[in-house]
Amino acid sequence: MSFVSNSTGAFFERSLTQMGSLRKDVERLQTQIATGVRIERGSDDPVAASRLRALARLETRGATEAENAARLEQDLAEAGNQIEGVVSILQRARELAVLAASDTTGETGRAAIADELDQMSDELFARSNSLSITGAPLFAGTAGAPAFVRDANGVVTYNGNGQSGAIPVAPGTEIERGVTGAQLFEFDVGGAPTSSFAVIADLAIAMRSAGGDPAQAARDALAGIDAAIDTANRSQTVIGTRAGWVEAIQQDQQTRAIDVAEKRSQIADTDVADTIVRLQQALTALEASQASFTRVSSLTLFNAL
Numbered sequence: 001m002s003f004v005s006n007s008t009g010a011f012f013e014r015s016l017t018q019m020g021s022l023r024k025d026v027e028r029l030q031t032q033i034a035t036g037v038r039i040e041r042g043s044d045d046p047v048a049a050s051r052l053r054a055l056a057r058l059e060t061r062g063a064t065e066a067e068n069a070a071r072l073e074q075d076l077a078e079a080g081n082q083i084e085g086v087v088s089i090l091q092r093a094r095e096l097a098v099l100a101a102s103d104t105t106g107e108t109g110r111a112a113i114a115d116e117l118d119q120m121s122d123e124l125f126a127r128s129n130s131l132s133i134t135g136a137p138l139f140a141g142t143a144g145a146p147a148f149v150r151d152a153n154g155v156v157t158y159n160g161n162g163q164s165g166a167i168p169v170a171p172g173t174e175i176e177r178g179v180t181g182a183q184l185f186e187f188d189v190g191g192a193p194t195s196s197f198a199v200i201a202d203l204a205i206a207m208r209s210a211g212g213d214p215a216q217a218a219r220d221a222l223a224g225i226d227a228a229i230d231t232a233n234r235s236q237t238v239i240g241t242r243a244g245w246v247e248a249i250q251q252d253q254q255t256r257a258i259d260v261a262e263k264r265s266q267i268a269d270t271d272v273a274d275t276i277v278r279l280q281q282a283l284t285a286l287e288a289s290q291a292s293f294t295r296v297s298s299l300t301l302f303n304a305l
Contacts, residue, residue, distance in 0.1 A: 048267050055264050061171075062260065066253050069169040069246055072177055075132045076243040079178045082130045082138060083236045086184065086196070089120050089127075090229045093200050097225055100207055100218035110214055114207035121200050125156060128181055128197075139181035141165065147181040148197075156197035158182050169249050175242055179235045187231045189224045196232070199224035 096113045099105055105113075128148045130138045140147035140160030147160045158181050166174035185196045199221060206217035 051267055052264065055260055055267070058260050059257075059264075062253060062257055065169050066250070066257070068167045069250050069253060071134070072167050072169060072175060073243065073246050073250070075138065075177050076239055076246060078130065078132055079138050080236065080239045080243065082127045083179075083184065083232060083239060085127050086124060087229065087232045087236060089124050090196060090225060090232060093117065093120060093203070094222065094225045094229065097203060097218045097221050100203070101215050101222070103215055105215070110207040114204045117200050117204035117207070121154075121197065121204070124196060124200065125150060128156075128185060138178055139184055141180045148185075154201060156195065156201075158186065158195075169246065170252065173249065175245060175249075178242075179238055183238075184232060184235045185228075187227045189227050194224060196228040199228055 096116060100110055100113050125148060128139055129146045132138055137143070137145070137147050137160065142163045142165040143160040145159055147158065148156050149159045150156045160181050162180055162182060164176040164178055164180055166176050168174045186193065188194070189199075203218065203221040203225075206212070206214055206221070209217070
């Protein structure tokens with residue numbers, strides 16, 4: 001014979017269920033305070049979890065764009081350094097051409113100028129084949145090979161392509177990673193195509209020529225050297241403009257990253273003060289339920305006995 005009525009059994013079941021639920025609430029709130037994370041599973045708050053997934057996608061894309069911008073900043077900085085060196089070489093070549101154009105410069109002086117021009121050609125060629133920090137050619141466009149090659153006769157030709165390659169750094173924004181070697185070193189003089197390498201090489205040859213008028217050859221070379229300097233200066237301006245653009249975008253990236261992080265924190269992080277209050281309320285309710293259950297269950301069992 002059972003001494004416990006159906007109503008009493010239902011009371012026990014409801015009480016145990018209620019206390020179990022309260023204990024889970026207490027444990028959940030204690031975990032939130034300890035970890036600082038409000039949402040552990042999507043089921044805790046489906047709407048908030050959906051927003052967090054969207055923010056996570058934004059963070060992933062933002063991290064990729066920030067990495068692209070940092071790499072682009074490095075490439076542009078290195079390209080700017082190399083072009084600055086190119087401009088210095090060409091300016092020195094102009095000084096030598098002016099010196100060689102003087103009638104007071106003798107054969108020995110012009111031979112020395114030719115030797116220095118040869119050294120400058122080597123340095124110019126080395127700079128034209130400079131590499132980025134990742135080992136990619138800076139001035140070959142999107143080609144992976146050296147930007148310029150030199151044959152057995154010392155003739156330098158462009159070996160890259162005409163595409164600089166654009167890098168995505170923000171939603172809907174791509175910036176070209178540099179300038180091509182053709183843009184930097186090739187130009188027309190009097191309608192005829194030439195290059196910085198050819199202008200300097202031809203001047204060196206003219207300085208060693210036994211015949212002809214080396215002074216006039218030096219004066220004639222000035223137009224080509226000036227065109228080479230102007231071409232390099234334009235490339236330098238392009239690189240500087242893009243570097244400034246990247247800097248502005250990086251500032252925007254930082255602002256967006258902070259905004260996304262703040263939104264994530266608002267949604268996912270524990271409001272410690274509020275959670276402590278709710279934990280105290282849950283503990284109070286649990287203690288009251290346990291006390292009530294103890295009193296009522298004791299009376300019920302006493303009556304049953």
